[in-house]
Amino acid sequence: MTQVPPPQPLPAPRQAEGMNRFTVGRWFAAGGGALVLILLVGIALSVNALNQLGTTRDQVVEVIDPALMRSLELTSALTGQDTAIRAYGLTGERGRFDEYQAAVAAERRAAADLTRHLRELPGGDRLAGHVGRITAAAREWREEYAERVAEQVREKGEYPISRSGGTRGVELFTGVRASLAPLQGELERLHREGVARMQSGARTLYLTLGALAVIVLVTLVVLALLIRRFVLNPVSRLTEQVRTVAGGDFDARIGVDRPAELNELSGHIDAMRGRILAEWRRVAEAQAKLEDQALELRRSNGELEQFAYVASHDLQEPLRKVASFTQMLEQRYGDQLDDRAKQYIAYAVDGAKRMQTLINDLLAFSRVGRVGGERQMTDSGAALRAALDNLAAPIEEADATVVVHTEMPQVYGNGMLLTQLFQNLVSNAVKFRSSAPPIVEIAAERRDDMWEFSCSDNGIGIDSKYAERVFMIFQRLHPRDVYPGTGIGLALAKKIVEYLGGTIWVDNVGRTSSGTTFRWTLPAAPPLSLELTPHSRSRPPTGAASGADDV
Incomplete structure (x- = not known):
């Protein structure tokens, strides 16, 4: 029987070189790491831009704009004082004096709120100094002009507005107005700068988000191209190679260079292909030898069947003749034979019959499974x-x-x-x-x-x-x-x-x-798979x- 050699161990797969040594996991890790790094940088820049935009907005909306409003209220209160005291000096109406006092209270409230807001701004002490100078100029105007007019009207019943008095009041109030101008100029400048910073921060945020989106898109495209080149294309080539081998071209080589996993996998597959092909060839040779042996065995079985036929006929015929003629010898010449001769004849007949029985039994033993089985x-x-x-x-x-x-x-x-x-x-x-x-x-x-x-x-x-x-x-x-x-x-x-x-x-x-x-x-x-047993019959048994x- 042909001995099939034991399977040999798989040869070591081809080693990838250079970038081909990168595994799919490494490619995804590298691409994912780059994408995460870009996202983190973009998020950091966006958060920073948002923080700056929020800080500037809070400063403009909650500090600068309320300060401008308070400065306008302060200006309105000072203007109301001047208007009310002049009307009171001309008409002596009590209501005009009440308006004057209300305007003074409004000035104080506006000055206090304005000072509080200004101190929240960079350089707040300097800006608050403007408010101090405004309130000092207004106090001087009230002491030298407004309070005197009110006193003359209350005590003397006179209307003290005169050319000289009116001129002095105008001069003092002009100083008040002049003290307001630097503060309003500062506030307007801060407002313009805050709005400019808000617009710049918004542009920076939009540019950062746009750049981040473009970078992410480019990164994804690059990753897709890398995956296509280093993963999908090798997989497609490997699939085509395996399909070629599966189609019957067993000599076709299987192998891809990258990535490392597919390189190793294709090496193992190609090694298995080679080993299976070698085993198949050895099995084919063994099968050819077995077919030759089966042919020889069928020929030998045919000879055995012929031998069985000869044994059942030709070999038994002399035995039957020996038994028959020996019995005839006893019948015809029995009276001339002594007891010992008769005993010898009985031995001969018994031996022939036992030989016939033995031959029949041997034939039955040899025919099991071959004839009628x-x-x-x-x-x-x-x-x-x-x-x-x-x-x-x-x-x-x-x-x-x-x-x-x-x-x-x-x-x-x-x-x-x-x-x-x-x-x-x-x-x-x-x-x-x-x-x-x-x-x-x-x-x-x-x-x-x-x-x-x-x-x-x-x-x-x-x-x-x-x-x-x-x-x-x-x-x-x-x-x-x-x-x-x-x-x-x-x-x-x-x-x-x-x-x-x-x-x-x-x-x-x-x-x-x-x-x-x-x-x-x-x-x-x-059984599930029936064993086919060949039967040959050269002659009727x-x-x-x-x-x-x-x-």
């Missing part, structure tokens, strides 16, 4: 009944009783072989009997996917140390003159059972009396099989 679902009960019919005369002569305890099942086997199996075992039980009339008990029991049969008797039994020897061909445990036979029956039974897919053994466990129990198994159903076994 096709397997199919078979009624074992019908095979048992046919065997008992063939053994009717020996059973009746021995006054034997055959008891079938269970219904015989359907098995996957062969009717002719099963009949021969039952016939050999029952014949064995009847032949090797003790002094008591033979009792043969047959039963069957299901064991998973097999049927287990048993054949028990009350005969002379078999020693446990001979339990395996009894199934060997030509093995005998008793002299031929005590129990005649060829010693092939149980060997034939074992060959039949094993050919049908079962096992047979001697089971004496638990027996308290003499006798023997043979057990054997047979398949309950055909002749000769009968022995129905008895000898131990």
Whole structure:
């Protein structure tokens, strides 16, 4: 038989070089790291721009703009004081004086709020100094002009507005207005600068977000191109190479250079392809040799069949002649022969007949599985009944009783072989009997996917140390003159059972009396894949099989 060499270990895959050593994980890690870094930088710049924009907005909306409003209120309050005191000096109306006092209170509130807001700005002390100068100029105007006018009207009932007095008031109030101008100029400048910073911050934010979006888009495009070049294209090439090999071109090389995982994978696949191809070629060579051997075996089987035909006819013909002419010699010349000569003639006839029986048994043993051994679902009960019919005369002569305890099942086997199996075992039980009339008990029991049969008797039994020897061909445990036979029956039974897919053994466990129990198994159903057994038949077989076994 051709020996197939054991599989060799896979060769080491080709090592990638340079950038090809980068694995897919590294490519994704590098691309993901770059994208995350860009996102972090963009987010940091955006947050910084938002913070600056928010700070500037808060300063303009919550400080500068309220300060401008308070400065306008301060200007309005000072203007109201001047207007009200002049009207009071001209008309003496009490309501005008009340308006003047209300304008003074409004000035103080506006000055206090304005000072508080200005101190929240950079350089707030300097800006608050403007408010101090404004309130000082306004106080001077009230002391030197407004309070005197009010006093003259209250005490003297005079209307003190005169050319000289009016001129002095105008001069003082002009100083008040002049003190307002620097503060308003500062506030307007701060407002303009704050608005400019807000616009600049918004532009910076928009530019940062736009640049971030462009960079992310470019990064994604670059990653897509890298993945396409270093992952998708190699995968596509590897798929095409594998498809080529799967299509039948087993000599096509499989291999991609990058990435590292696919490089290693393609190396292993190519190594497996090479090894499978080598194994396939070795198997093909072995199969060719097996086919040659099968052809030779079929030729040899044909010769064996021819030999069997010759053995069953040509070899037995001289034996029949020897037996016949020896018997004729005894019949015609018996009165001229003494007792010793007659004994010699009896020996010769008996030897010829035993040789014929041995040849028939050998033919039956060699034909198991080769001639008429096709397997199919078979009624074992019908095979048992046919065997008992063939053994009717020996059973009746021995006054034997055959008891079938269970219904015989359907098995996957062969009717002719099963009949021969039952016939050999029952014949064995009847032949090797003790002094008591033979009792043969047959039963069957299901064991998973097999049927287990048993054949028990009350005969002379078999020693446990001979339990395996009894199934060997030509093995005998008793002299031929005590129990005649060829010693092939149980060997034939074992060959039949094993050919049908079962096992047979001697089971004496638990027996308290003499006798023997043979057990054997047979398949309950055909196997999933039926074994095809070739049969060749050169000529019609002749000769009968022995129905008895000898131990």
